[in-house]
Amino acid sequence: MQYSKLLSLRVIFPFLLITLLINGCSDDPVGPAGNWNWSSVGLGTSDNIHALIEYDGKLIVGGNFDSAGGIAARGIAAWDGTTWSALGSGVSFAALAFTIYDNRLIVGGYFTSAGGVSANHIAAWDGTEWSALGTGLNNRVFALTVYDNKLIAGGMFTSAGGVSANFVAAWDGTAWSALGTGVNDRVDALAIYNGNLIAGGLFSQAGSSEANRVASWNGTTWSPLGSGVNGASYPWVLALENYSSKLIVAGQFEQAGGESASNIASFDGSTITWDSLGTGINGTIKSLTILNNKLVAGGKFLNAGEITVNNITSWDGSSWSPLGLGIDIGDFGSVNSMAVYNNKLYVGGDFIGADTLEVNNIACWSLETQ
Numbered sequence: 001m002q003y004s005k006l007l008s009l010r011v012i013f014p015f016l017l018i019t020l021l022i023n024g025c026s027d028d029p030v031g032p033a034g035n036w037n038w039s040s041v042g043l044g045t046s047d048n049i050h051a052l053i054e055y056d057g058k059l060i061v062g063g064n065f066d067s068a069g070g071i072a073a074r075g076i077a078a079w080d081g082t083t084w085s086a087l088g089s090g091v092s093f094a095a096l097a098f099t100i101y102d103n104r105l106i107v108g109g110y111f112t113s114a115g116g117v118s119a120n121h122i123a124a125w126d127g128t129e130w131s132a133l134g135t136g137l138n139n140r141v142f143a144l145t146v147y148d149n150k151l152i153a154g155g156m157f158t159s160a161g162g163v164s165a166n167f168v169a170a171w172d173g174t175a176w177s178a179l180g181t182g183v184n185d186r187v188d189a190l191a192i193y194n195g196n197l198i199a200g201g202l203f204s205q206a207g208s209s210e211a212n213r214v215a216s217w218n219g220t221t222w223s224p225l226g227s228g229v230n231g232a233s234y235p236w237v238l239a240l241e242n243y244s245s246k247l248i249v250a251g252q253f254e255q256a257g258g259e260s261a262s263n264i265a266s267f268d269g270s271t272i273t274w275d276s277l278g279t280g281i282n283g284t285i286k287s288l289t290i291l292n293n294k295l296v297a298g299g300k301f302l303n304a305g306e307i308t309v310n311n312i313t314s315w316d317g318s319s320w321s322p323l324g325l326g327i328d329i330g331d332f333g334s335v336n337s338m339a340v341y342n343n344k345l346y347v348g349g350d351f352i353g354a355d356t357l358e359v360n361n362i363a364c365w366s367l368e369t370q
Helices: 014-023
Strands: 036-040 049-055 058-063 076-079 084-086 095-101 104-109 122-125 130-132 141-147 150-155 168-171 176-178 187-193 196-201 214-217 222-224 236-243 246-252 264-268 273-276 284-291 294-300 312-315 320-322 334-341 344-350 362-367
Touching: 049 104, 049 344, 058 095, 058 104, 058 334, 058 344, 095 150, 104 141, 104 150, 141 196, 150 187, 150 196, 187 246, 196 246, 236 294, 246 294, 284 344, 294 344
Parallel strands: 049 095, 049 334, 095 141, 141 187, 187 236, 236 284, 284 334
Antiparallel strands: 036 362, 049 058, 058 076, 076 084, 095 104, 104 122, 122 130, 141 150, 150 168, 168 176, 187 196, 196 214, 196 236, 214 222, 236 246, 246 264, 246 284, 264 273, 284 294, 294 312, 294 334, 312 320, 334 344, 344 362
């Protein structure tokens, strides 16, 4: 991909720039008082990023790249705040999801080997070497989490370790198992809410129940979350997060629980009700995280509420705010993943700029220190 071209955000978004020049960056909506700014992360990566997580004191970055910071790093790399490094010989193709289980980094994705070891779409890194999780899965993994002391994987697969498992499966450290009859289409997001496992994706059924793109598993049974999310030509849940005692559900949709909700909504498990977050966001949301008690959303969109935010925004419980001039995704990119590391927000995806800086697929939003 090309990195030399940086669209001039100063020209495209003049009113936002003027506001920032007048007010500066003090008292930013996602941090304590002070100057919050975007910065590059070394030389970045050679291609897109899909997953970020902190492990063993480093930020782990996964995607479809073959170098990070100018060094060879296939599909996965580590950033210690100063320097990039590889994790052995990496994975054979894109790393798409991370979690930590049994003190090991678990990596899911599109690959079939890790560190030269056969590993079908999922593998473990212990800080030194790679290992497989049984015979793995028969197709891509898009989401990972831990529930009931088991590793949970979601994705495009229909078998795990040779056992039939429809788009979601569990690993107990020894063997794979299904979660009932699973769901009827791909799973793109996993989270824990009110003690239950939550899955989001493209499905319309979970177990024997109708469940529109989001469902709950209590260890034995699948249940819908009200009427789920609908609308849009291709309704899809891509991100889940806990915020203010509610489950935040995001992706691309027009309704949640039968009410208008533009691509993001909250679900209250105590009342089984859905609510919009203001007037929502005008494009696809691919990632959610929490920074300094604020919800941060990233993806491919221009506005949040009535404010120009450029592909990343924060929500304080009542209103949306920009993070500087946002992220420049060019014509076809997006913000795919976010993680907090060393009290800084790291943002990964397929993009060429952050604020007025030229960057390569990763950027950092942090409080300026003197």
